[in-house]
Amino acid sequence: MSIDLILGLATGIVFGFLLQKGRVLRFEKQVGALLLRDMTILKVMFSAILVGMVGILLLSDAGVIKLSHKPMNVGALLIGAVLFGIGWAVMGFCPGTSVGALGEGRWHAVFAIAGMIVGAAIYAELYPFFKATVLSWKNYGKIGIADALNISHWGVALLVWAGFISLFILFEKKKV
Amino acid sequence: MAMQSACLNYLRGGFMKLKTVDGGWNPYLAGALIGLLSIVSVLATTSLLGKTSYLGASTTFVRAAGLLERSVAVNHVIDNEYFTKEKVRIDWQFMLVAGIFIGALISSKTDRSFKAEAVPPVWNERFGASAGKRAAGAFLGGIVAMMGARMADGCPSGHGLSGMMQLSMSSLVALILFFGSGMVAARLIYGRRR
Numbered sequence: 001m002s003i004d005l006i007l008g009l010a011t012g013i014v015f016g017f018l019l020q021k022g023r024v025l026r027f028e029k030q031v032g033a034l035l036l037r038d039m040t041i042l043k044v045m046f047s048a049i050l051v052g053m054v055g056i057l058l059l060s061d062a063g064v065i066k067l068s069h070k071p072m073n074v075g076a077l078l079i080g081a082v083l084f085g086i087g088w089a090v091m092g093f094c095p096g097t098s099v100g101a102l103g104e105g106r107w108h109a110v111f112a113i114a115g116m117i118v119g120a121a122i123y124a125e126l127y128p129f130f131k132a133t134v135l136s137w138k139n140y141g142k143i144g145i146a147d148a149l150n151i152s153h154w155g156v157a158l159l160v161w162a163g164f165i166s167l168f169i170l171f172e173k174k175k176v
Numbered sequence: 177m178a179m180q181s182a183c184l185n186y187l188r189g190g191f192m193k194l195k196t197v198d199g200g201w202n203p204y205l206a207g208a209l210i211g212l213l214s215i216v217s218v219l220a221t222t223s224l225l226g227k228t229s230y231l232g233a234s235t236t237f238v239r240a241a242g243l244l245e246r247s248v249a250v251n252h253v254i255d256n257e258y259f260t261k262e263k264v265r266i267d268w269q270f271m272l273v274a275g276i277f278i279g280a281l282i283s284s285k286t287d288r289s290f291k292a293e294a295v296p297p298v299w300n301e302r303f304g305a306s307a308g309k310r311a312a313g314a315f316l317g318g319i320v321a322m323m324g325a326r327m328a329d330g331c332p333s334g335h336g337l338s339g340m341m342q343l344s345m346s347s348l349v350a351l352i353l354f355f356g357s358g359m360v361a362a363r364l365i366y367g368r369r370r
Contacts, residue, residue: 004225008268011217012275015231018213019276020283022206023198027296034355034362035298040196040203045336047207048214052341055215060342065218065228069344070329080327081350085357087321089365090313092296095325096233096333098318099273103280106293111311115318116234121241122319123326127258130327145343156343168204172191 016100019044025100027092027108034089039171046164053160057153069144075137076130091115199287214341221268229268230342232334234325236273238262302366328353 001009019025022044032038059065088094091112093101098116101109123130146153194202214231221229242264246253253259284290294307303309325331328350330339336354339347 004221004268005266005271007220007224008271009275009278011213011220011231012272013279013282014213014275015210015272016276016279016281017283018206018210018279020280020289021201021287022203022210023196023200023289024203024206025280026293028298031296031298031362031366034358035366036359043203044207044210045332047204048210048337049340051208051211052214052337053211053343055211056218056341057343059215059218065222067342067344068228068230069342070335070339070346072346072349073329076327076329077346077349078353080324080329081353082357083324084321084328084331085324085354085359086361087317087319087324088354088358089317089361091317091321092299092314094233094332095237095322096273096276096331099277100280103277104284105290106296108294108296108307108310108314111314112318113237115315116237116322117241117244117318118315119319119322120234120237120326121245123323124238124241124256124258127256131257134327140345143345145345145348148345153343160340160343168191 015096016103019097019100020104025093025097025104026106027101030094030097031089031092037176039176043168043171046167050161050164053157057157067144069142071142072140073135073137074140075134079134087119199289210337211341214337225268230334230338231272232269232330232338233273233276234322234331234334235262236270237322238326239264239267239270298366 022040023029024041024044029038029040033041056065056067060067091098093109093112095116098109098112102113144153145156149156191202191204194205196202200206217231218228221227238258239262242253242256242259242262243266246264253264281290295305295310299310299313303313328335330347330350332351332354335344335347335350340351
């Protein structure tokens with residue numbers, strides 16, 4: 001195996017291990033969050049964002065890495081994200097957690113994985129149609145939140161920290 | 177005063193417990209470690225591979241679809257614009273997704289949380305114990321979710337984690353809509369309170 005494949009595999013093993021320890025892989029936790037009964041996946045995800053963000057922004061400021069924003073392609077983003085949410089609620093897994101859920105024995109995830117591969121194949125077939133329609137509507141390009149608000153990205157980071165910590169306090173108060 | 181007591185409750189509650197009732201790690205700790213992993217991963221891919229890669233998962237399903245289709249219809253995959261754009265091959269992210277399976281297997285086998293499950297309890301409450309019904313739901317939900325993720329150009333890993341860490345505008349919108357639409361759908365499908 002070449003170095004990129006080994007590195008990907010090693011990173012994935014640690015990622016899967018931590019996701020399993022955080023107990024975010026299973027259907028109950030995913031749907032539990034969508035039903036506002038158990039916010040574990042939000043606690044894990046938001047904590048990861050708070051820590052990762054500081055490192056990524058520092059590395060970017062130091063010129064070690066380049067940020068790679070995904071384009072703010074409005075139509076595709078709105079329709080795609082809403083579709084994802086509906087499918088997510090039925091499936092009870094996200095793409096990354098489905099393989100992890102299979103790893104911890106929840107074998108109905110196999111059907112979710114098969115469905116997602118079929119979904120990807122259908123998307124590939126319909127791509128020319130989407131490209132001519134939803135993907136070609138208003139595109140604001142690869143912008144950061146800081147560009148949109150016209151403040152520094154550390155200002156945005158501070159707002160995200162304040163917002164997420166407030167949510168954590170609310171979750172613990174409500175015991176969800 | 178109210179703020180102070182809220183903070184104290186917060187410290188006494190879930191925030192300070194190292195283990196959860198189901199034997200998992202404190203979610204804030206597990207999350208913080210995933211945050212550290214994201215930083216290390218970005219540094220490692222930049223220095224070892226010469227190209228910064230962020231954690232993500234959904235593009236791998238496109239590559240998996242391409243690889244499977246290629247085994248029966250090579251030219252169809254070569255001629256497909258989307259497969260050409262996303263490059264059908266086993267790459268860093270493909271192995272990352274494979275690694276998630278192995279990591280979850282190791283973790284669940286060693287702490288005995290591994291459990292063979294055909295129908296999850298919340299699903300059972302609403303649709304009954306039929307494994308076939310659950311399989312159909314997972315499959316159809318998977319189709320819709322993946323088409324959405326590809327259209328939105330990311331999933332809760334690519335947009336939710338990696339995009340939010342970079343403070344991307346598109347990721348903030350995607351994350352809000354993933355949860356917003358997921359919450360409405362879940363409420364309609366599984367009902368209100370127990």
